[in-house]
Amino acid sequence: MIILGIETSCDDTGVSVFHSEKGILSNVVSSQVKLHAQWGGVYPDLAAREHTKNIIPVLDNALKEAGIDLLDIDGIAVTVAPGLIVSLVIGISAAKALKWSLKKPLIPVHHIEAHIFAIFLSEEVEFPFVALVVSGGHTELYIIKGFEDYLYLGGTLDDAAGEAYDKVARMLGLGYPGGPIIDKLAKEGKEVIKFPRPLLGEKGKNRFNFSFSGLKSAVMREIEKKIYRKEDIARSFQEAVVDVLVGKTVDAVEEFGIKNVVVAGGVSANSRLREKFLKEGKRKNFSVHFPPLYLCTDNAAMIAYTGYRRLKEKGTTIGYDFEGKARLRLDRFVQYINQK
Ligand code: KG4
Numbered sequence: 001m002i003i004l005g006i007e008t009s010c011d012d013t014g015v016s017v018f019h020s021e022k023g024i025l026s027n028v029v030s031s032q033v034k035l036h037a038q039w040g041g042v043y044p045d046l047a048a049r050e051h052t053k054n055i056i057p058v059l060d061n062a063l064k065e066a067g068i069d070l071l072d073i074d075g076i077a078v079t080v081a082p083g084l085i086v087s088l089v090i091g092i093s094a095a096k097a098l099k100w101s102l103k104k105p106l107i108p109v110h111h112i113e114a115h116i117f118a119i120f121l122s123e124e125v126e127f128p129f130v131a132l133v134v135s136g137g138h139t140e141l142y143i144i145k146g147f148e149d150y151l152y153l154g155g156t157l158d159d160a161a162g163e164a165y166d167k168v169a170r171m172l173g174l175g176y177p178g179g180p181i182i183d184k185l186a187k188e189g190k191e192v193i194k195f196p197r198p199l200l201g202e203k204g205k206n207r208f209n210f211s212f213s214g215l216k217s218a219v220m221r222e223i224e225k226k227i228y229r230k231e232d233i234a235r236s237f238q239e240a241v242v243d244v245l246v247g248k249t250v251d252a253v254e255e256f257g258i259k260n261v262v263v264a265g266g267v268s269a270n271s272r273l274r275e276k277f278l279k280e281g282k283r284k285n286f287s288v289h290f291p292p293l294y295l296c297t298d299n300a301a302m303i304a305y306t307g308y309r310r311l312k313e314k315g316t317t318i319g320y321d322f323e324g325k326a327r328l329r330l331d332r333f334v335q336y337i338n339q340k
């Protein structure tokens with residue numbers, strides 16, 4: 001079976017061809033990162049305009065690289081939620097047009113779900129597992145009991161972890177996206193400031209929720225004092241973020257007695273996060289799985305694969321009567337597509 005995946009939820013235009021026996025045949029991503037660098041973040045109208053320009057050339061390249069004809073595909077998978085609405089609708093419109101012209105099934109995919117299931121493109125992980133999804137737009141913790149069997153534990157109350165990285169990098173005058181730059185710079189610094197670990201150790205309703213905006217303001221105050229080197233501020237900030245992400249995931253592992261953890265999304269590329277997770281896993285006897293780097297950041301291979309799984313395991317397809325959803329939690333998405 002051959003599934004075409006389309007991803008336009010944020011600033012990357014992605015199209016991929018997944019073959020059920022041969023794996024990923026192509027995974028083309030047109031990144032707008034340079035374009036958005038001047039804003040220090042994604043500028044939605046610009047993102048939408050670029051998707052409109054890029055979607056057909058990216059589709060063409062993905063088919064060429066895969067060495068297949070459009071008529072060879074058995075289904076089209078597309079990101080329906082969450083994301084920038086002006087970006088989502090471009091991919092959805094392209095997918096609907098393909099469904100209409102090819103008369104092939106259309107399969108809805110949730111962006112966070114795809115980030116999580118990307119792991120299966122590189123290795124098998126046993127259910128249940130705890131999934132931490134950390135990217136520019138999301139910081140969420142789930143228990144994944146099986147395909148479409150998701151328990152939401154918590155998420156960020158304000159900024160996403162990647163967003164905090166991007167904002168701190170901008171405050172330090174380091175460029176965009178900030179995550180990889182801070183990751184690198186922090187290696188040369190020391191934890192000279194003990195920043196707060198927001199909501200870590202919380203027992204009530206915020207036990208599995210996150211909050212990074214207060215931390216960002218604390219970093220700003222230190223930058224304004226002009227006492228510490230950028231390297232040391234980067235290191236101190238990163239230690240706080242990583243402690244919270246690892247700490248909350250370990251709390252979930254312990255509370256639910258789970259043995260496997262999957263860490264996904266752009267921030268899962270972070271070297272310190274990986275190091276601390278592996279160390280804690282050894283200490284507390286759970287195994288940690290990270291998708292390879294090219295599958296951590298936004299891509300359409302994860303969409304094509306998740307769509308393939310949805311079609312194979314659940315037989316779920318969708319007609320034309322649906323729209324993109326800027327915010328829709330993964331557990332509620334499953335209900336949404338089953339009503340359509
Ligand atoms: O998943 P992704 O490509 O796009 C979204 O869906 O947001 O994630 C992008 C985010 C950006 O905020 C970027 O700064 C962050 O991931 N990121 C990192 C690293 N590499 C990318 N954050 C921390 N350390 C990294 N090495």
Ligand code: ZN
Pocket residue numbers: 111115135265266297298
């Ligand atoms: Zn993403």
